[in-house]
Each structure stands twice: as structure tokens, then as C-alpha cells.
């Protein structure tokens with residue numbers, strides 16, 4: 001007897017086994033990452049989503065806090081073919097529903113055919129199919145979470161590596177992964193982490209060498225204040241961005257973003273650098289993309305699978321952004337040099 005249900009668009013209900021109880025709703029997405037479940041589950045970019053792992057066994061090397069990317073689990077629920085007790089207990093302690101013993105190949109195929117979709121989850125001894133359907137019917141489109149930044153950002157400025165020898169970085173926290181901060185600190189930067197809605201004056205007070213817009217959940221068009229900072233500082237201070245950061249920078253400088261069919265989520269997304277012609281393997285987690293970079297940004301890197309922009313640059317204005325996650329937690333370390341490049345640009 002099933003004790004968990006996943007309801008997807010079209011009111012289809014899939015039976016499953018409850019691993020952590022509760023009800024939840026969110027945008028149903030999948031990652032093909034085969035390691036890094038702790039990092040993925042604590043990545044703030046997954047806020048308001050339900051994360052399906054296409055890799056069939058999740059939890060086989062335990063749960064260790066040192067691998068967390070933030071202080072809580074961000075997906076609204078987790079779905080896997082088989083979850084170990086370690087992961088199930090962790091998710092239960094976080095109040096995040098989890099289900100397994102369902103055919104995740106079916107879910108992934110459905111998302112690939114129909115696109116990322118709304119879903120509702122109900123798990124536990126007393127739930128019914130109707131509970132999952134009720135959640136589904138309450139689910140909002142990702143773009144309708146208009147103040148999602150408030151759910152994931154710091155409330156007040158945090159300073160890391162104060163007095164560090166390197167560059168001063170103003171990192172706008174739209175839902176930043178912890179390893180973006182540590183990648184900068186490891187390179188001696190003094191990092192001021194600002195709330196997602198920081199003002200021009202807040203940022204000016206630290207006289208930054210680099211304005212850095214972080215990754216984050218949802219639609220980049222809902223991060224207007226970060227875009228205003230980009231408009232204010234472009235040309236005066238070098239600019240960097242990762243994932244949502246690339247999208248915010250592009251939107252602010254005359255470009256356009258759009259929702260993708262089902263996005264890129266995994267740790268082996270191939271990216272070609274158009275200047276060197278080198279291909280690197282990258283970690284990705286995004287559902288929006290830059291559709292038009294505008295006339296200030298050059299596309300310098302593209303995704304080998306679908307040609308979408310993976311890197312935008314302007315050498316005169318000192319801008320470097322990446323759609324993928326160079327901090328590589330989890331994932332291959334091919335692109336860590338990004339942090340040297342942006343800090344080098346900041347130091348010029």
C-alpha cells in the first residue's frame with residue numbers, strides 16, 4: 001500500500017513510499033547529478049522547487065554538515081528511486097517531505113517531454129491522493145514568487161575575512177551558496193555579503209573592488225534591486241555574476257531572460273569557451289536563461305548541448321558572468337579559475 005503521492009500537472013497521481021512525512025508543493029525539476037546530494041539539497045537556488053534525483057540511490061555516503069551550502073534544506077520536497085535512512089532522517093528533521101520507491105525515469109521523461117511543471121506531494125500514514133492534488137492546485141508558477149529573495153537572503157550585512165589582504169568584494173546575496181563565499185575568501189578577498197535588496201548607499205559604504213551578484217532561486221526579473229545596483233555601478237566597479245547573477249546582469253544591461261523548457265541541473269554539463277575553443281565540464285542548476293545578452297555583453301561561452309549562453313563578458317567595462325556554478329560544489333573543478341579571473345579583474 002502506498003503511503004505517499006506525487007501529483008503532477010494534468011492531475012496525474014504517482015504512488016510512492018513516504019521517507020519523510022508532510023505535504024508540500026513546488027516546481028518539479030530533476031538533477032542528473034550522481035554525487036552531491038547534500039550540496040544540492042542545501043542550495044538556496046532550489047527554493048520553491050521539488051527536487052527529483054535521476055540517479056537511483058541517494059544517501060550512500062551519509063550526511064555531513066561540512067558539505068552543506070547553507071544552513072537549511074531548500075527544495076520543498078525530495079524525490080528519489082531509493083533514499084538511505086541517513087538522508088530520510090535528515091529531511092524529516094528539517095520538516096521536508098521525501099518520497100522514494102517510484103519510477104523516477106518516468107518522472108524525468110515526463111519533465112523532459114512536458115517541461116518543468118507544478119506538483120504536489122503528500123507523504124505519511126494518514127495522507128490521501130487528494131492531499132497531493134490539493135497541494136498541486138495551490139502551487140504557483142516560479143515567476144509568481146515575486147519576493148523570493150527575502151526567503152533566502154541574509155537580513156543584515158555579513159563580513160567574511162575582514163582585513164583580508166585581497167580585493168574587497170560586495171556580494172549581493174540573492175540566495176548565495178556558501179562555497180561562493182569560501183572560494184573568494186580562499187583567495188584572500190574581504191567579502192561583504194549584502195541582502196538581496198541592498199541600496200546603492202549600502203554598497204558604496206564599503207567602496208568595493210568588485211560587485212558580485214550571486215546565484216538564487218526563481219525568476220531573475222524578481223530581483224529588481226540587484227539589477228539597479230548593476231545599472232548604478234557598471235563602468236565604475238568591475239562586475240561578476242553566477243547563474244541568477246548572470247541573468248540579473250544581462251537584464252540590467254539591456255538584455256532579456258526567458259524560462260527554459262526544463263533547464264539544466266547536473267554536474268556534467270559541457271561548456272565551450274568560444275575564445276579558446278576549450279570544453280569544460282560544469283555544475284549547473286537553472287531553469288531560466290539569457291535569451292538576448294543586449295548590446296553591452298559578448299557571449300564568450302556556450303552550452304555544447306543547446307548553444308545557450310554560459311558566459312558573458314565585456315573587457316572594457318570589466319564584466320565576467322557565468323550561467324553555471326564555477327564554485328563546483330558538487331561537481332568537477334574545471335572552472336574554479338573563474339574566481340582568479342574576477343578577482344584579477346577587480347585588482348586591475
Ligand SMILES: NC(=O)CC[C@H](N)C(=O)O
Pocket residue numbers: 045214215216217218219220242243244245285286287288289
Ligand atoms: N542557480 C541559480 O542561480 C538559478 C538561477 C535561476 N533561479 C534559474 O532557475 O535559472
